[in-house]
Amino acid sequence: MKILDGKLLAKSLNDELSKKILSYNNEYGRKPHLLVILVGDNPASQVYVKNKEKKAAEVGIKSTIIRLSKDVSENNLLKVIDEANANISVDSILVQLPLPNHINSNKVIDRISIEKDVDGFNSKNIGLLALGRPKVIPCTPLGCYKMLESILDLEGKKVIILGRSNIVGKPLSFLLTNKNATVTLAHSKSKNLKDLCLSSDIIIAAIGKPNFVKKEWVKENAVIIDVGINVIEDKNGLRKIVGDVDYEDVIKKVSFISPVPGGVGPMTIHCLLSNTFLLTKN
Ligand code: NDP
Numbered sequence: 001m002k003i004l005d006g007k008l009l010a011k012s013l014n015d016e017l018s019k020k021i022l023s024y025n026n027e028y029g030r031k032p033h034l035l036v037i038l039v040g041d042n043p044a045s046q047v048y049v050k051n052k053e054k055k056a057a058e059v060g061i062k063s064t065i066i067r068l069s070k071d072v073s074e075n076n077l078l079k080v081i082d083e084a085n086a087n088i089s090v091d092s093i094l095v096q097l098p099l100p101n102h103i104n105s106n107k108v109i110d111r112i113s114i115e116k117d118v119d120g121f122n123s124k125n126i127g128l129l130a131l132g133r134p135k136v137i138p139c140t141p142l143g144c145y146k147m148l149e150s151i152l153d154l155e156g157k158k159v160i161i162l163g164r165s166n167i168v169g170k171p172l173s174f175l176l177t178n179k180n181a182t183v184t185l186a187h188s189k190s191k192n193l194k195d196l197c198l199s200s201d202i203i204i205a206a207i208g209k210p211n212f213v214k215k216e217w218v219k220e221n222a223v224i225i226d227v228g229i230n231v232i233e234d235k236n237g238l239r240k241i242v243g244d245v246d247y248e249d250v251i252k253k254v255s256f257i258s259p260v261p262g263g264v265g266p267m268t269i270h271c272l273l274s275n276t277f278l279l280t281k282n
């Protein structure tokens with residue numbers, strides 16, 4: 001069994017990226033510029049945004065955070081996006097999700113120009129990915145793909161993705177299909193999940209259920225990518241983060257597994273940075 005170390009892979013990819021950004025900066029006299037819009041004071045979102053800001057600075061990307069009150073009207077948020085779309089000093093725009101309930105997230109995401117949509121969640125970007133003509137690929141799916149690509153050839157591999165959300169499972173199913181894998185996209189209404197998993201070479205779990213996948217579900221030498229982030233209390237009442245796969249249970253059976261934390265998370269951030277640079281060059 002080998003650990004698919006997302007932290008290490010992200011570090012090496014970030015090192016490569018920062019060299020490219022440095023030479024871009026030398027040539028054009030400017031840094032790529034990521035604009036993050038944060039609405040409200042959700043503590044998890046604050047932590048994510050801070051982390052993105054820090055990682056961006058490490059590779060030479062300038063980031064600006066616009067903080068808006070949780071009561072901001074949808075119209076005012078859309079105006080901020082319009083201004084950022086029109087601002088030529090901004091290369092990429094990210095609206096941190098989730099948004100407060102009174103705001104229509106789909107409308108907001110679709111307002112971001114596809115030339116600046118760094119998360120790739122805009123319906124045009126998702127549509128282009130589904131058609132096999134991607135421009136910007138959502139960061140978590142792209143991170144999962146880069147991890148897989150670092151260890152195997154996806155062509156003809158049977159992959160099951162657990163979870164069909166618009167930000168992880170669905171775009172990932174398009175991406176891996178484009179890369180010639182045979183993909184099953186499963187969800188809470190799927191039947192015989194265990195059998196579907198047992199017949200798969202690769203299991204990607206993105207459902208948000210702690211330790212859901214057990215060794216009885218996993219075929220010998222399977223590869224596992226664990227996207228889940230779940231906070232649980234251990235036997236001693238201490239909070240810890242675990243994935244959707246029971247790591248200790250499956251570990252002897254698999255050929256590769258990505259840990260949580262230190263797997264998909266750092267790769268997602270790497271892809272945010274590489275997408276920013278891609279949009280900057282475009
Ligand atoms: P969502 O809650 O949006 O979607 C969950 C998906 O899982 C749904 O499609 C749901 O099915 C499916 N599901 C739920 N329960 C089951 C079940 N028992 N069997 C099969 N399918 C099930 O989650 P996200 O996609 O946003 O996130 C998933 C996990 O990944 C979370 O833990 C999240 O924190 C983590 N995450 C990690 C990231 C990272 O960078 N590492 C980035 C993004 C997310 P249905 O559609 O039928 O309801």
